[in-house]
Amino acid sequence: MIRLENVSKFYEGSVVIDGVSLTIDRGRTTVLIGPSGSGKSTLLSLMIGLVAPDRGAISIDGSPLTRRTAVLLRRRMGYVIQDGGLFPHLTARENIELMAKEAGWPVERRRARMEKMAMLASFPALALDRYPAELSGGQRQRVSLMRALMLDPDILLMDEPLGALDPMIRAELQDELHAIFQRLGKTVVLVTHDLAEAAFFGETIVLMSQGRIAQQGQFADLFERPAEPFVTRFVNAQTSRLAALRETAMHKERE
Amino acid sequence: MSANITKLLRVLCLALALATPSVAISAAEKIRIGSKTFTESVILAELAARLSASTGASVTQRRELGGTRLLWDALLANEIDLYPEYEGTLTGEILANAGVVDEETLAQALAKKGVRISRPLGFSDSYALGMMAKEAQRLGISKISDLSQHPSLRLGFSHEFIDRADGWLALRAAYGFGHVNVRGVDHDLAYKGLAQGSIDVIDVYTTDAEIEFYGLKILEDDRNLFRGNKAVLIYRADLDRRAPAALSAILRLEGRVDEKSMMALNRAVKIDRRSETAAAAGFLAAKFGIFGPAPSEGMVGRILQRTVEHLRLTALSLGAAILVALPLGVISARRPLLGQAILTAASIVQTIPSLALLVFMIPILGIGATPAIMALFLYSLLPIIRNTASGLADIPLAIRNSAIALGLTPLQRLRLIELPIASPAILAGIKTAAVINVGTATLGALIGAGGYGQPIFTGVRLDNFGLILEGAVPAAMLALAAQGFFSLVEFFLVPRGLRLKPAAE
Numbered sequence: 001m002i003r004l005e006n007v008s009k010f011y012e013g014s015v016v017i018d019g020v021s022l023t024i025d026r027g028r029t030t031v032l033i034g035p036s037g038s039g040k041s042t043l044l045s046l047m048i049g050l051v052a053p054d055r056g057a058i059s060i061d062g063s064p065l066t067r068r069t070a071v072l073l074r075r076r077m078g079y080v081i082q083d084g085g086l087f088p089h090l091t092a093r094e095n096i097e098l099m100a101k102e103a104g105w106p107v108e109r110r111r112a113r114m115e116k117m118a119m120l121a122s123f124p125a126l127a128l129d130r131y132p133a134e135l136s137g138g139q140r141q142r143v144s145l146m147r148a149l150m151l152d153p154d155i156l157l158m159d160e161p162l163g164a165l166d167p168m169i170r171a172e173l174q175d176e177l178h179a180i181f182q183r184l185g186k187t188v189v190l191v192t193h194d195l196a197e198a199a200f201f202g203e204t205i206v207l208m209s210q211g212r213i214a215q216q217g218q219f220a221d222l223f224e225r226p227a228e229p230f231v232t233r234f235v236n237a238q239t240s241r242l243a244a245l246r247e248t249a250m251h252k253e254r255e
Numbered sequence: 256m257s258a259n260i261t262k263l264l265r266v267l268c269l270a271l272a273l274a275t276p277s278v279a280i281s282a283a284e285k286i287r288i289g290s291k292t293f294t295e296s297v298i299l300a301e302l303a304a305r306l307s308a309s310t311g312a313s314v315t316q317r318r319e320l321g322g323t324r325l326l327w328d329a330l331l332a333n334e335i336d337l338y339p340e341y342e343g344t345l346t347g348e349i350l351a352n353a354g355v356v357d358e359e360t361l362a363q364a365l366a367k368k369g370v371r372i373s374r375p376l377g378f379s380d381s382y383a384l385g386m387m388a389k390e391a392q393r394l395g396i397s398k399i400s401d402l403s404q405h406p407s408l409r410l411g412f413s414h415e416f417i418d419r420a421d422g423w424l425a426l427r428a429a430y431g432f433g434h435v436n437v438r439g440v441d442h443d444l445a446y447k448g449l450a451q452g453s454i455d456v457i458d459v460y461t462t463d464a465e466i467e468f469y470g471l472k473i474l475e476d477d478r479n480l481f482r483g484n485k486a487v488l489i490y491r492a493d494l495d496r497r498a499p500a501a502l503s504a505i506l507r508l509e510g511r512v513d514e515k516s517m518m519a520l521n522r523a524v525k526i527d528r529r530s531e532t533a534a535a536a537g538f539l540a541a542k543f544g545i546f547g548p549a550p551s552e553g554m555v556g557r558i559l560q561r562t563v564e565h566l567r568l569t570a571l572s573l574g575a576a577i578l579v580a581l582p583l584g585v586i587s588a589r590r591p592l593l594g595q596a597i598l599t600a601a602s603i604v605q606t607i608p609s610l611a612l613l614v615f616m617i618p619i620l621g622i623g624a625t626p627a628i629m630a631l632f633l634y635s636l637l638p639i640i641r642n643t644a645s646g647l648a649d650i651p652l653a654i655r656n657s658a659i660a661l662g663l664t665p666l667q668r669l670r671l672i673e674l675p676i677a678s679p680a681i682l683a684g685i686k687t688a689a690v691i692n693v694g695t696a697t698l699g700a701l702i703g704a705g706g707y708g709q710p711i712f713t714g715v716r717l718d719n720f721g722l723i724l725e726g727a728v729p730a731a732m733l734a735l736a737a738q739g740f741f742s743l744v745e746f747f748l749v750p751r752g753l754r755l756k757p758a759a760e
Binding site for chain 1: 653656657658659660661662663664671672676750752753755
């Protein structure tokens with residue numbers, strides 16, 4: 001469980017996160033969504049201690065997240081970012097088992113875990129010895145996911161994990177990720193700007209605007225019980241265009 | 256045939272006679288002999304070295320150390336024990352304010368500094384002005400005072416002559432010269448300039464072999480400015496106690512080197528292209544019947560020795576620089592404000608001309624390899640610090656954040672992620688430092704560090720192009736080899752993943 005209490009963050013005088021209080025439930029997938037600059041990625045960075053809050057407090061499963069505790073708490077969390085953040089000088093395998101090696105896992109344990117991860121992420125064993133530069137975008141994200149899950153963390157944080165992929169691969173990976181989340185039952189926090197993706201993954205959706213939470217709830221709540229006009233504007237901006245186009249196309253067909 | 260055998264026997268007897276007592280008495284005697292960067296000084300030092308070696312003493316030679324000031328400082332700093340000097344230089348330059356009026360007060364003034372002086376060696380070498388005989392005749396110049404009629408003449412004087420109180424300054428005052436066209440020229444190159452006609456008048460030493468060779472007219476010093484300048488040896492007062500046998504052997508030179516002999520020795524080296532060692536050996540054999548070890552060791556041996564010296568300078572200084580600059584580069588990347596300070600300091604060191612930096616080191620570290628290594632070390636810092644810092648700073652934020660998010664400690668991140676990714680930049684910095692280092696190390700020869708600079712500077716002094724190449728070619732090859740070596744290191748050290756281009760999506 002991740003708890004944020006009245007957290008604020010400023011960058012060069014302007015507010016990025018404005019007094020956010022949020023509880024991420026254990027074993028569920030929570031999606032942070034919002035337009036760019038709404039603070040959704042910063043919120044994720046705060047949760048893993050890449051950024052320290054200027055005000056307020058954060059705790060992970062009851063332990064306060066501070067500069068001192070961050071190194072150990074991070075090992076209970078996996079983190080995946082948009083372009084994978086893979087270390088270019090290490091092969092896929094070396095990327096994935098780096099932390100396990102440093103934690104002193106014996107070879108057999110690492111190999112067994114690696115096999116399990118490759119199976120889970122449907123990653124070809126042969127490609128494990130390639131360097132990130134030799135992998136496709138989709139493969140890089142799979143490696144990044146395997147690296148995040150290697151130490152079997154309770155929490156998985158993902159910052160636009162599929163943002164850089166083309167639509168077909170993206171849809172395919174969405175299905176797979178969804179299945180993985182279901183199977184592992186981990187606490188997942190996923191950042192996206194795509195409402196369809198949010199609806200697809202999110203058991204809970206947190207809609208951010210200008211550093212605060214505009215609405216928190218299920219997908220249907222955003223339509224049926226918008227908390228403020230911004231929520232409706234945001235939802236319409238992403239849904240109405242496609243609906244309108246489809247209507248026009250169907251009209252033409254009828255004529 | 257029989258004459259040869261008799262000669263050989265005589266030599267053997269002499270060698271035995273010399274060797275037997277010396278081994279017993281002075282096996283532990285050690286003596287360090289210095290010389291200035293001109294031929295006569297090197298020859299005299301060579302004579303002293305071979306004489307002391309004939310008693311079995313262990314001799315260290317610091318050849319061609321530099322100018323008067325450097326040698327004098329080295330003597331006082333106990334870096335050397337003895338070097339050839341001139342009375343006029345001592346009274347007019349080194350002890351200018353000590354109230355020296357004659358040889359007795361000179362000895363007293365030196366004794367105050369813990370230095371003793373030999374009796375004059377025999378010849379006197381004073382400054383004089385010379386010009387090409389034909390040119391002098393054409394202009395009707397025979398005396399120095401005639402020069403004031405020709406203010407447009409181009410004067411090329413050695414740097415020491417220009418700086419010295421009894422040199423150009425005294426000359427201008429005594430003769431009331433108004434010449435503006437005065438240039439500082441390396442003394443060994445001045446003769447060439449004169450012969451080519453790019454300068455008209457130069458300062459010479461009266462024992463220079465070139466005077467005869469180039470057919471120079473020595474202008475009469477009609478106002479008696481340039482005093483006779485008797486050659487002597489000066490040495491540390493404690494040498495008497497530390498190496499009595501070696502010293503007394505050296506002092507056999509007193510009164511034995513007359514003007515004609517000195518000119519012949521200079522001529523043998525500068526005109527006939529014999530080595531100082533060979534010329535000195537010939538003189539000692541003829542004058543004292545002393546036959547030392549074979550003087551020449553062959554070009555291959557010489558180059559090999561220079562290579563060892565040069566590699567030592569480069570390897571030690573570069574190695575130390577890598578050890579110090581890497582952490583400094585890491586600190587610079589982590590703490591930008593401190594990094595600015597570090598880079599500024601390293602940049603300031605880089606702007607000091609290399610020769611000046613070498614000379615700055617002498618008061619602190621003396622002469623020889625140590626100050627040269629220190630100076631080269633300082634020079635090698637900047638490229639490594641700067642490339643390390645920028646290599647680390649250029650790592651994309653996504654990669655740095657991923658490393659933090661994995662839960663790696665700062666030290667693990669540095670070792671496993673940041674340094675490997677920055678390694679191409681760091682190695683490029685080391686490569687730059689190595690090439691600069693190899694080139695600059697040739698200047699080390701000027702302060703007695705040896706290396707490839709030695710034949711280069713000797714070659715310049717003797718106007719011997721072959722000798723210059725003997726230093727310059729290996730130095731260039733070593734620079735290329737260093738570059739190649741680090742390219743090889745790069746190949747093995749830089750992870751393959753960093754050399755790949757990203758795959759097309």
